[in-house]
Amino acid sequence: QKEVEQNSGPLSVPEGAIASLNCTYSDRGSQSFFWYRQYSGKSPELIMFIYSNGDKEDGRFTAQLNKASQYVSLLIRDSQPSDSATYLCAVRGDTGGFKTIFGAGTRLFVKA
Amino acid sequence: DAGVIQSPRHEVTEMGQEVTLRCKPISGHNSLFWYRQTMMRGLELLIYFNNNVPIDDSGMPEDRFSAKMPNASFSTLKIQPSEPRDSAVYFCASRDRVANTEAFFGQGTRLTVV
Numbered sequence: 001q002k003e004v005e006q007n008s009g010p011l012s013v014p015e016g017a018i019a020s021l022n023c024t025y026s027d028r029g030s031q032s033f034f035w036y037r038q039y040s041g042k043s044p045e046l047i048m049f050i051y052s053n054g055d056k057e058d059g060r061f062t063a064q065l066n067k068a069s070q071y072v073s074l075l076i077r078d079s080q081p082s083d084s085a086t087y088l089c090a091v092r093g094d095t096g097g098f099k100t101i102f103g104a105g106t107r108l109f110v111k112a
Numbered sequence: 113d114a115g116v117i118q119s120p121r122h123e124v125t126e127m128g129q130e131v132t133l134r135c136k137p138i139s140g141h142n143s144l145f146w147y148r149q150t151m152m153r154g155l156e157l158l159i160y161f162n163n164n165v166p167i168d169d170s171g172m173p174e175d176r177f178s179a180k181m182p183n184a185s186f187s188t189l190k191i192q193p194s195e196p197r198d199s200a201v202y203f204c205a206s207r208d209r210v211a212n213t214e215a216f217f218g219q220g221t222r223l224t225v226v
Contacts, residue, residue, distance in 0.1 A: 034214055043203060043217040044155070088155060090215075099168055100145065100207075100215055104154030 003027060004091050006103035014111050019076040021106050023089030026070070033065055034090040035074045038105065044088055048074060079110040116218035118204050124224045130192040133221045136185055137206030145215060146179055146189050147203040155203070161187065162209060194225045 004025050013019045021035075032051055036044035050056045050063040050072065062075040072091075076083055086105040093099070117136040125131055137144050145160040159169040164181045172179070176195070181187040191198055201222050205215040 032212075043219050045217070046214045049214055099157060099160055101157060102147070102155040 003101045004089055004103035006087075006089050006106050008104055008106060010107040010109050012109045012111060013079050015079060015081060017079050017110075019079045019083065019108055019110070021074040021076075021087050021089075021108065023072045023074075023091075023103055024070055025072070025089075025091045025101075027091065027093055028067075028070065029093045030067075030070075030091045032092040033063070033072045034092070034100070035061075035063060036088040036090060036102075038086045038088060040085075044102075076108075079108075081110050081112045084108055084110045116204055116206050116216055118202075118218035118221050120221060121219060122222045122224075124226065125194055127195055127225055128193045129225075130190065131194045131198075131223060131225075133189040133202050133204075133223070135187045135189070135204030135218060137187070137204070138208075138216055139185070141206035141208050141213075141216075142184070143207045143209045143215075144181060144187050145205040145207075146187070147205065148200045149203060149220075150200045158189070191223075194223075196225045199224050 006023050035048040037047045038044040048061050048063040050065045053065050056063045060077045064073045086107050088105045089103040090100050119134045143162050146158040147155050149155045158171045159179045161181045179189045201220045203217050203220045205217045207213050207215040
């Protein structure tokens with residue numbers, strides 16, 4: 001079992017719709033959770049982080065965390081064509097050196 | 113700060129040659145990570161350092177790969193000898209472990225081994 005799993009997609013949504021991206025992780029000791037966006041040919045950039053169960057909102061983005069289910073998600077409201085990218089889920093434990101493990105990413109296409 | 117700086121941006125080499133990738137982390141960051149990204153395997157953690165000390169190198173695929181961090185401002189990832197299957201984008205990232213920041217990535221080195 002991979003440590004961090006994501007559906008590779010592609011996920012295609014129309015402009016203005018809500019895009020929902022999901023991620024599961026295997027290490028119950030994980031404490032910090034991140035969503036990175038990566039445009040083609042570019043490096044990953046952080047868009048959201050969440051540490052506690054529940055929802056965290058930042059503009060059009062909402063991260064959701066459920067540690068009991070080992071599940072983290074990202075919602076993008078009012079999706080724009082510029083949101084088209086690969087979204088990487090990353091998980092970090094707070095022991096063992098604090099290494100950050102990434103999922104393979106979900107490709108999102110927002111159709112104009 | 114200029115961010116994480118990697119060099120070279122692109123490298124094309126012949127199979128069997130030695131390849132050295134370089135990384136300068138963000139000043140003040142005390143953790144440094146080397147990742148490899150391919151279409152098939154996604155973003156894989158190869159090795160990471162805390163305070164210049166290698167903590168976990170379990171992701172290093174083979175003995176052909178080695179990494180060093182001689183000081184807080186410089187790290188290298190070396191492949192010797194290189195093989196075509198090493199072709200990938202190699203990213204270096206750094207973070208401030210004490211301040212618990214996220215990891216910031218360099219622009220990557222696209223390696224092609226022919």
